[in-house]
Amino acid sequence: MFTFAPTEGQTTAQLHADLLEAATALTDGEPDGVANMANIAALIWQFLPDLNWAGFYRMVEGELVLGPFIGKPACIRIAVGQGVCGAAAASGETQLVPDVHAFPGHIACDAASRSELVVPVIRDDMVIAVIDLDSPSPSRFTQDDARGIEALAKAISARI
Ligand code: SME
Secondary structure (H helix, E strand, O other), rough: OOOOOOOOOHHHHHHHHHHHHHHHHHOOOOOOOEEEEEEHHHHHHOOOOOOOOEEEEEEEEEEEEEEEEOOOOOEEEEEEEOOOHHHHHHHOOOOOOOOOOHHOOOOOOOOOOEEEEEEEEEEEEEEEEEHHHHHOOOOOOOHHHHHHHHHHHHHHHOOO
16 A cells, blocks of 8 residues: 555645655656556546546557546547647647637547646657646646646656
């Protein structure tokens, strides 16, 4: 059993620091990328409040394919350039979307989603996956969340 858990009353930056520490510790020495993505998705879900989906899409033969996640069943394949995940994969840049209904081409996997944060995972200058977080609350994600998930993506890029 692992007992990583957030502490009451932490700032967003502190939550992300603890999430990063937990994810780094839990994946240390484990070569199986699927196991590591599954545990990282579970940790994100545990540490960050107000999410309805958290997980990975992996770059497989030029398109994004669903990876380990927590949330409702989601679309399996996303073309690069399509939706928020595809935009992150195409640009290699974080996509912070305060209102998914205002994002052209947003793919609604869960009708409850109102805001979204997608961070590319980059290894050897290539996007190998994206981390996708959805929230039922509008404008849920801040720059602190973006910076936190970017740090997480960097730390685990060689472990997934
Ligand atoms: N909304 C995403 C699709 C993935 S689901 O949110 C899990 C998008 O527009 O790329």
